Amino acid sequence: MPRGNMPRQPSRSGRQEGVRRKKLPLPKASPIRTAAKKTGQVGKNARPTLADSERLQQILTGLDRLYPDVTCALTHRSAWELVVATILSAQCTDVRVNMVTPGLFEKYPTVQDFAALEPEQLEPDIRSTGFFRNKSKSVVGAARRVVSDFGAIVPQTMDELLTLPGVARKTANVVLGTWFKKNDGVVVDTHVTRISRRLELTKQDDPQKIERDLMAIVPRERWTDFSHQIIWHGRRVCVARGPKCADCGLEKLCHAADKTWSTVEIHKSAKP
Ligand code: SF4
Numbered sequence: 001m002p003r004g005n006m007p008r009q010p011s012r013s014g015r016q017e018g019v020r021r022k023k024l025p026l027p028k029a030s031p032i033r034t035a036a037k038k039t040g041q042v043g044k045n046a047r048p049t050l051a052d053s054e055r056l057q058q059i060l061t062g063l064d065r066l067y068p069d070v071t072c073a074l075t076h077r078s079a080w081e082l083v084v085a086t087i088l089s090a091q092c093t094d095v096r097v098n099m100v101t102p103g104l105f106e107k108y109p110t111v112q113d114f115a116a117l118e119p120e121q122l123e124p125d126i127r128s129t130g131f132f133r134n135k136s137k138s139v140v141g142a143a144r145r146v147v148s149d150f151g152a153i154v155p156q157t158m159d160e161l162l163t164l165p166g167v168a169r170k171t172a173n174v175v176l177g178t179w180f181k182k183n184d185g186v187v188v189d190t191h192v193t194r195i196s197r198r199l200e201l202t203k204q205d206d207p208q209k210i211e212r213d214l215m216a217i218v219p220r221e222r223w224t225d226f227s228h229q230i231i232w233h234g235r236r237v238c239v240a241r242g243p244k245c246a247d248c249g250l251e252k253l254c255h256a257a258d259k260t261w262s263t264v265e266i267h268k269s270a271k272p
Contacts, residue, residue: 056217059199059253063229066249070228072178073235075101079154079179080111080146083164086171087138092129094235100129111152114143138166158184169211177224186214187227191234194272198238198256203269240272 073094076082081101088097104125108114114122119136126132126139142164146154154175155161161172170189176182186192188207192214196202202213218226237244245251245261255267 055253056201059201059250060218060222060226062250062253063226063233067229067232070225070232072174072228073231074098074174076179077105079175080143081105082175082179083142083146083154083167083171084114084139086174087142087166088126088129088135090135091131096129100126111143111146111154114140115147117143135166141165142167154179156180156182170207173211173224173227177227181224183220183223186211186218186223187231188214189231190240191231191238192227194240195230195234195238197272198243198258198270199250199254200267200270 072082074082074085074089075098076085084104085097085101088100107125108117117140119133119140122136122140123132126135129135145164146152149163150160155164156176158169158172158176161167161175162169169185170187173185173187176184177187188196188211193205193207193210196210196214197205201217202210204210204213214226215223233250234240237248238250242260243256243258245254245259248254251259251262252264254270255262255265256270256272257266257268258272259266
């Protein structure tokens with residue numbers, strides 16, 4: 001299986017790694033080279049094709065055209081429901097999560113209801129989402145923390161969200177961006193990992209490093225929409241195996257090595 005196709009668990013620490021600073025001459029006009037500089041990925045890895053702000057703009061424009069009014073694919077009616085749905089979505093499809101959560105929230109309507117459970121009691125309800133033992137502990141643990149430390153109201157800052165069991169940067173970014181409309185970071189899930197690498201927006205495979213690269217080149221006001229657009233693109237077109245390149249609206253901008261159809265040069269290093 002090509003590297004990057006396996007769903008990845010985000011770091012629980014949520015902390016950015018230290019930035020290596022390497023002073024090499026880089027063109028000022030290149031946002032992607034700037035990102036490469038911040039991550040220490042300079043020299044032969046900083047390919048001219050990455051140093052193209054116009055290309056990045058074309059990708060962003062293309063995503064807007066393909067996925068206008070995009071939103072989170074996880075069904076939810078509150079910040080707490082979105083926390084639960086996002087925890088359940090780890091290594092599980094959004095479709096499956098959306099099948100489970102309506103009944104779950106009918107059975108346990110409030111965060112206090114979840115906090116009163118033992119994790120074992122929740123397991124049968126979420127079993128079909130996979131990894132249900134760990135997810136039960138995370139959901140119940142998060143509920144208890146929200147009730148005990150935040151007055152039963154989901155907190156609105158990255159630092160506070162990261163104190164909830166089972167919540168790492170991916171979940172926190174989903175909640176902050178989708179519910180609270182705060183662009184605090186880029187959601188890096190399996191789709192964003194795969195497609196960002198195919199589109200040569202990053203060469204990293206660690207979610208925190210990918211997020212750092214994307215935050216350096218994508219305008220902040222677009223972080224949440226960009227994340228959702230890429231996730232939708234990954235679900236519909238740029239799937240992990242056998243991407244539907246002939247139907248892809250970004251095809252002319254993509255040089256991925258595993259394209260199934262191409263009108264442009266292929267870059268061997270543009271791998272998922
Ligand atoms: S051209 Fe193919 S590999 Fe590239 S983004 Fe589109 S579907 Fe994905």
